[in-house]
Amino acid sequence: MNVNRPQSRSPRRRPTRAAHRPVWLFDLDNTLHGASRAVFPAINRGMTQYIIDSLGVSRDVANHLRTSYTHRYGAALLGLLRHHAIDPHDFLKVVHTFDDLSAMLHAERGLARILRALPGRKIVLTNGPTGYAHAVLDALGIERIFERVLAIEHMRTRERWRAKPDASMLRKTLRDIGVAFEDAILVEDTRGHLKRYRRLGIQTVWITGHLPAALARGGRPHYVDHRIRSLKSLGRGLRTGQLRGQSRKPPRSFTGTYRHVTD
CATH class of the missing domain: 3.40.50.1000 (HAD superfamily/HAD-like)
Incomplete structure (x- = not known):
């Protein structure tokens, strides 16, 4: 006589994590x-001239404002908005428009x-x-x-x-x-x-x-x-393996200031 025995179940597989895609x-x-060859010098000149035209200051003062705001806030625009009345969209458009961008890249x-x-x-x-x-x-x-x-x-x-x-x-x-x-x-x-x-x-x-x-x-x-x-x-x-898709814990502490070029 045949005895019906319960069939053994295969172990349930755990879902595997998808391969990391950075x-x-x-x-x-x-x-x-x-950008340092041609683009940054042109942007810096444009920013300085915009500050001169908008604030009515000398070129030396305009250069100082541009560089100090960039170092302090990460972008000159942020300092100009905080301390002066300018149109941010006009500023960005004027200083980032070039006659022949391709030749500068x-x-x-x-x-x-x-x-x-x-x-x-x-x-x-x-x-x-x-x-x-x-x-x-x-x-x-x-x-x-x-x-x-x-x-x-x-x-x-x-x-x-x-x-x-x-x-x-x-x-x-x-x-x-x-x-x-x-x-x-x-x-x-x-x-x-x-x-x-x-x-x-x-x-x-x-x-x-x-x-x-x-x-x-x-x-x-x-x-x-x-x-x-x-x-x-x-x-x-x-x-x-110098760049990995594994999670990392961030450093325990952070100190210091940052240095910014233009972008």
Whole structure:
């Protein structure tokens, strides 16, 4: 006689976590292209002239306001809004409009190929204005590679305008686009921005190839996970494990001020 025995059940498999897909946050100027050659000097001249025309001050005073506001607030615009009555949209448009932008741009050979080869989402995060950022990306032939551009207009809140390296701004920005800190990799030329955001748990990549020699000196600061000269090194960093998709605890403490170039 056959005895019906209960069939043994195969052990239930736990769902596996999807493979990590990093979210790349790319700065624009001096990261995706070399702005120090022509673009930054032109922007600085435009800012100085705008301040002269708007505030009626001398060139020396205008230069001082531009540089001091940039170092203090992360962007000259923020200081001008806090201490003077200017139209922010007019300011951004005037100082970031050029007759022949394409001729002013310098970038790595094979830039589009390098970026496409990187796994995961790609976002531009810049203190520059939206129109300028899209114009640069279009001229470089890489605009379609990025799912979005987060420019200074997107960083503002109801209360005020904000810019990198504002921590609360980045928290809100990443929350709005559904990005966890541990998934983000910030690629940036400005060490102060990397230093401020490393404490949030974001992986940091300092790119130095487009920087003036004086700003690229030194080794790899403790808040920089990976130092590179060119974007080609990003893929190699992933392969060797220097850039990982694992969650990391942020540093226990953060001290110091930040230094900002222009973007």
